[in-house]
Amino acid sequence: MSDANQHIEAARTAFAEAFSPFDSLDLNGSGLAEAEAKLRELGELKVRHTGKKSALAEAKKMIGRVAPEERSAFGQAVQAAEKEITDLLEKAEAELNEFITAARIERERLDVTIPGRRPRTGHLHPITILRQQIEDIFVSMGYAIEDDREIETDYYNFDALNIPEGHPARESQDTFYTTGGFALRSQTSTVQIRAMERRGVPIRIIAPGKVFRRDTPDMTHVPMFHQIEGLCVDKGITMAHLKGTVTEWLKRLFGEDTVTRFRPSYFPFTEPSAEFDFSCFVCHGSGRVSGEQRAVSSEEGENSERLTAHGSQLTDRCRPCKGSGWIELGGSGMVHPNVLRSCGVDPAVYSGFAFGFGLERMAAMMFNIDDIRHMFENDVRFLEQFT
Amino acid sequence: MNISYNWLKELIEIELSPEETAAALTRVGLAVEGIHPHKDDLILDIDLTSNRPDCLSHLGVARELGVITGRPLKATSGSAAAGDELDAVPFPSVLAPEVVRVDAPELCPRFTARVIRGVKIGPSPQWLVDRLDALGERSINNVADITNYVMLELGQPMHAFDLDKLAEKRIVVRTARAGEKITTLDEVERELDETMLAICDAERPVAVAGVMGGFESGITDATTNVLLEVAYFKRENIRQTSRKLGLATEASYRFERGVDIENLIRASDRATELILELAGGEAADIVDVYPERQPERTVQSADISSAVKRLTGLDVAADECERVLSSLGIERTGEGEYKSPTWRHDIAIEEDLVEEVARHAGYENIKDELPPAFGAGEYQATEVRKRRLRGALVEQGFDEAIAYSFIDVRHDDTFAAVPEFLREGGEEKFVTLKDSVIEGAVRMRPTLIPGLLGALRLNLNHQRRDVKLFEIGKSFAAAGIGELPTERELFTIAVTGGEVHEDRAMPARPLDLYDAKGAVEAALEAAGTAGYEYRPAEVAHLRAGQAGEVVKDGRVVGTFGRLNEEIAANYKFKQPVYVAELDLQTILAEPSEPAVYTPLSRFPSVIRDISFLVPRSLTFAEVRRTALAAGSANLRAVSFVDIFEGKGLADEVRSLTIRLEFRSDERTLTEAEVEAEYGSILSRLKDEHGLEPRS
Numbered sequence A: 001m002s003d004a005n006q007h008i009e010a011a012r013t014a015f016a017e018a019f020s021p022f023d024s025l026d027l028n029g030s031g032l033a034e035a036e037a038k039l040r041e042l043g044e045l046k047v048r049h050t051g052k053k054s055a056l057a058e059a060k061k062m063i064g065r066v067a068p069e070e071r072s073a074f075g076q077a078v079q080a081a082e083k084e085i086t087d088l089l090e091k092a093e094a095e096l097n098e099f100i101t102a103a104r105i106e107r108e109r110l111d112v113t114i115p116g117r118r119p120r121t122g123h124l125h126p127i128t129i130l131r132q133q134i135e136d137i138f139v140s141m142g143y144a145i146e147d148d149r150e151i152e153t154d155y156y157n158f159d160a161l162n163i164p165e166g167h168p169a170r171e172s173q174d175t176f177y178t179t180g181g182f183a184l185r186s187q188t189s190t191v192q193i194r195a196m197e198r199r200g201v202p203i204r205i206i207a208p209g210k211v212f213r214r215d216t217p218d219m220t221h222v223p224m225f226h227q228i229e230g231l232c233v234d235k236g237i238t239m240a241h242l243k244g245t246v247t248e249w250l251k252r253l254f255g256e257d258t259v260t261r262f263r264p265s266y267f268p269f270t271e272p273s274a275e276f277d278f279s280c281f282v283c284h285g286s287g288r289v290s291g292e293q294r295a296v297s298s299e300e301g302e303n304s305e306r307l308t309a310h311g312s313q314l315t316d317r318c319r320p321c322k323g324s325g326w327i328e329l330g331g332s333g334m335v336h337p338n339v340l341r342s343c344g345v346d347p348a349v350y351s352g353f354a355f356g357f358g359l360e361r362m363a364a365m366m367f368n369i370d371d372i373r374h375m376f377e378n379d380v381r382f383l384e385q386f387t
Numbered sequence B: 001m002n003i004s005y006n007w008l009k010e011l012i013e014i015e016l017s018p019e020e021t022a023a024a025l026t027r028v029g030l031a032v033e034g035i036h037p038h039k040d041d042l043i044l045d046i047d048l049t050s051n052r053p054d055c056l057s058h059l060g061v062a063r064e065l066g067v068i069t070g071r072p073l074k075a076t077s078g079s080a081a082a083g084d085e086l087d088a089v090p091f092p093s094v095l096a097p098e099v100v101r102v103d104a105p106e107l108c109p110r111f112t113a114r115v116i117r118g119v120k121i122g123p124s125p126q127w128l129v130d131r132l133d134a135l136g137e138r139s140i141n142n143v144a145d146i147t148n149y150v151m152l153e154l155g156q157p158m159h160a161f162d163l164d165k166l167a168e169k170r171i172v173v174r175t176a177r178a179g180e181k182i183t184t185l186d187e188v189e190r191e192l193d194e195t196m197l198a199i200c201d202a203e204r205p206v207a208v209a210g211v212m213g214g215f216e217s218g219i220t221d222a223t224t225n226v227l228l229e230v231a232y233f234k235r236e237n238i239r240q241t242s243r244k245l246g247l248a249t250e251a252s253y254r255f256e257r258g259v260d261i262e263n264l265i266r267a268s269d270r271a272t273e274l275i276l277e278l279a280g281g282e283a284a285d286i287v288d289v290y291p292e293r294q295p296e297r298t299v300q301s302a303d304i305s306s307a308v309k310r311l312t313g314l315d316v317a318a319d320e321c322e323r324v325l326s327s328l329g330i331e332r333t334g335e336g337e338y339k340s341p342t343w344r345h346d347i348a349i350e351e352d353l354v355e356e357v358a359r360h361a362g363y364e365n366i367k368d369e370l371p372p373a374f375g376a377g378e379y380q381a382t383e384v385r386k387r388r389l390r391g392a393l394v395e396q397g398f399d400e401a402i403a404y405s406f407i408d409v410r411h412d413d414t415f416a417a418v419p420e421f422l423r424e425g426g427e428e429k430f431v432t433l434k435d436s437v438i439e440g441a442v443r444m445r446p447t448l449i450p451g452l453l454g455a456l457r458l459n460l461n462h463q464r465r466d467v468k469l470f471e472i473g474k475s476f477a478a479a480g481i482g483e484l485p486t487e488r489e490l491f492t493i494a495v496t497g498g499e500v501h502e503d504r505a506m507p508a509r510p511l512d513l514y515d516a517k518g519a520v521e522a523a524l525e526a527a528g529t530a531g532y533e534y535r536p537a538e539v540a541h542l543r544a545g546q547a548g549e550v551v552k553d554g555r556v557v558g559t560f561g562r563l564n565e566e567i568a569a570n571y572k573f574k575q576p577v578y579v580a581e582l583d584l585q586t587i588l589a590e591p592s593e594p595a596v597y598t599p600l601s602r603f604p605s606v607i608r609d610i611s612f613l614v615p616r617s618l619t620f621a622e623v624r625r626t627a628l629a630a631g632s633a634n635l636r637a638v639s640f641v642d643i644f645e646g647k648g649l650a651d652e653v654r655s656l657t658i659r660l661e662f663r664s665d666e667r668t669l670t671e672a673e674v675e676a677e678y679g680s681i682l683s684r685l686k687d688e689h690g691l692e693p694r695s
């Protein structure tokens, strides 16, 4: 019996000696590799002291050979020793594993604030963005989109639009001519004629396109720009339809509270003629922006100009409308009977309205672009601001 | 046009405040842009449309105001003095060929002259100086100031000559002789040509008709006898002369827009009255050369009220229509007939009458209505596909450019245009502008590439080294003589630098030819087209050996590749630039390819990757074609895996790896079957191109 007990004692002592480095495990300042080595070491230690060939295993085997009356006590002693050893091992193992897991997490920690990986996305030109928006609105209103030639005969650029030879608009030096005697179209109204010739009437079209004027480029002028032309010819069309249509699409673009204003004007191809304005989309017609609105608008890029340099109650002059509350957009009117006639349309039966406006001016105003020449310089710093 | 509020009040009673007056005028189309105080007066700055020269005077603006307020114009002097009598002179008026002879009546339909003797030239009285000053006119002397004053009051420009400086003291109105010279009042010597109308004395021009008087025959302090010219000239001719001489004056501005031919006597009388009052002297009879009275212009309108309703939707009673029209001087002369006033050159048809009524009724009273429903709207046939194409490029990091359609002539023949566009060997192949507003840019672009390269240069100048741009726009080519040029829509890209990631400062890798080509492929695919072949080509603006053409159904529809050294050097590009240009119009003329479904195979594929050393002249396309032509029944695809050159390889070869995919739709292929087909492909590649698989 004492032999057997001695055996247990020996196993215990041997384990205690081997385990001593793990007994009060201090991993402070240890690296991951060090901890992993210790864990391996611990694993070997476990095999040595609890495995099949360990002293403890020997002791277990001895249980059967001990005298029956001592067997129970011996068995309990073996179990106690085994539990003692296993507990110590497991505790150390758990400590090491915990440390290793934590160290691994730390080692693989990622900086989630680094920008995600995505190829740079490009940008449509602001003119394209605006054109597409306006096309979408008019298509939903039942209009067909049209375009046509950019180099035209005088007939389409002038005569058919009731601008006969000798007319001031024609004599003005605004039009580019090719050496072959053709005109770069000076307005998209040319498309009115071509579309009516092609489609006949009734007709409802929108014609976006490039136009050319002999203006030397400066902050507010460019020799090439884009216009959008609208034409509606049918029986019984009146200026009320013109006003209603222009108001409707501007509401769809700038919001339900948009209102329009029509002023008498003159264009050779319309009679009566009108210029149209709409209520400013920043100040909603007031001409002033309050501090709050200004904070918003200046975030969008200095939309307002300060009138008074001091004082706590600042009201600023609204920039897009220059303080008037109105934004002047384009020209319009009832299609001149001579224009209808030149397309073979009887003005006694049909009437129609037309309107047109420049996209660059509109974009410059909407996006607060100070120099219109940027539109055609294709500076990426400019282009990437629009989506 | 500057209008004095005080002066206006002398012509018509005004009960409105200046602000109300401005608003009322703006409402009817005389846009008051500003009201500026000037001493005890207010100056209205009115922006007039070109059809309303009648409002280039206080009388004209007062007339509009009269229609608005319903007040009559006050009686103005000017028909006083000798006027009453002279107005009564039966038409034609006194002809005095010894004083005035008009040799060019088609350019000068009416000419009046009046001699005033014994005047004393001197400074103007303060009221006249002030009034001119308020309107921005400098006082010169009493007679000159009076001519300006009457112009501002009645809208009729006039000119006073020193009678004694006129050879033979007479006037001849004729076209100038070629090379004839005159020194105008601004002391500039000007050369006239035969199209220009000149007011001459017996010998030489003394004024450029309707534009500016001559310096030598002008009024000086020594002048005692004055000849006052008040005339009407053909509008187009004055405009032309003013343009040709580069000389625009208050007079030419009014004459070219049209003055009132029936107002000459009144204007002359008014000026004469003032001259007699302020400078003394004695006026002789007026000489009025008006050989052919201007025909009266009539406008037909059976029912003006319904015409207004029909065109504007406004309900304006017939009485009110008549009131507006007659206040404007548009008199009803008979059943459904109106007389257009001689000062209104813009009233010719019923629609013109409608506008007059409508603008006074107020555009704000026209309702907002939508036209009756018509049908579904539609985009242009190619728009949807173009939007997809644009979208594909934007996704790939391209920014959309729009460049001017006119480019410098120095780009001529540097760039190859898309095929079958420019007419080679003809007379002129390019479209050229007569002149431009940008130095040298008179060529309508046959290609969009120079525009994009210019943009790359600009961006590089701003330290943007990684740039991808595309443009969709028209290019131009000459057609036959007298024919409209050909316009063709192109799609062009230019790329340089590295592959950029959003919010990451350094590019991931340098861009190369395959990035440009990939963009082209993605764009074409997005546009719903397929079946393109890409093959090596020689292209003027591309570097030899790095250039390709895009072929569809045997037709070359575009090119792509690396910009050649010479052009790159011209633009000072230090990094490679790749460009591609495609004939988008031709491409989109084909309908988009419908999707075709292939049933999914139930049997597995067998994959064989194989590498060869290939000479640089042998393309992947050729290798692929040969493999496909080897007659393998179960070969489904030959795809590109990798190409490798450089390290460990001789200069003239590359290592090309391709993938062969074998599959049957009927059964699982056996190893032996695949081996047999694979073997025959290898031997075909060896026979055709001498290729041996690399181990």
Ligand SMILES: [Zn+2]
Residues within 6 Å of the ligand: A280, A281, A282, A283, A284, A285, A286, A287, A288, A318, A319, A320, A321, A322, A323, A324, A325, A326
């Ligand atoms: Zn505003």
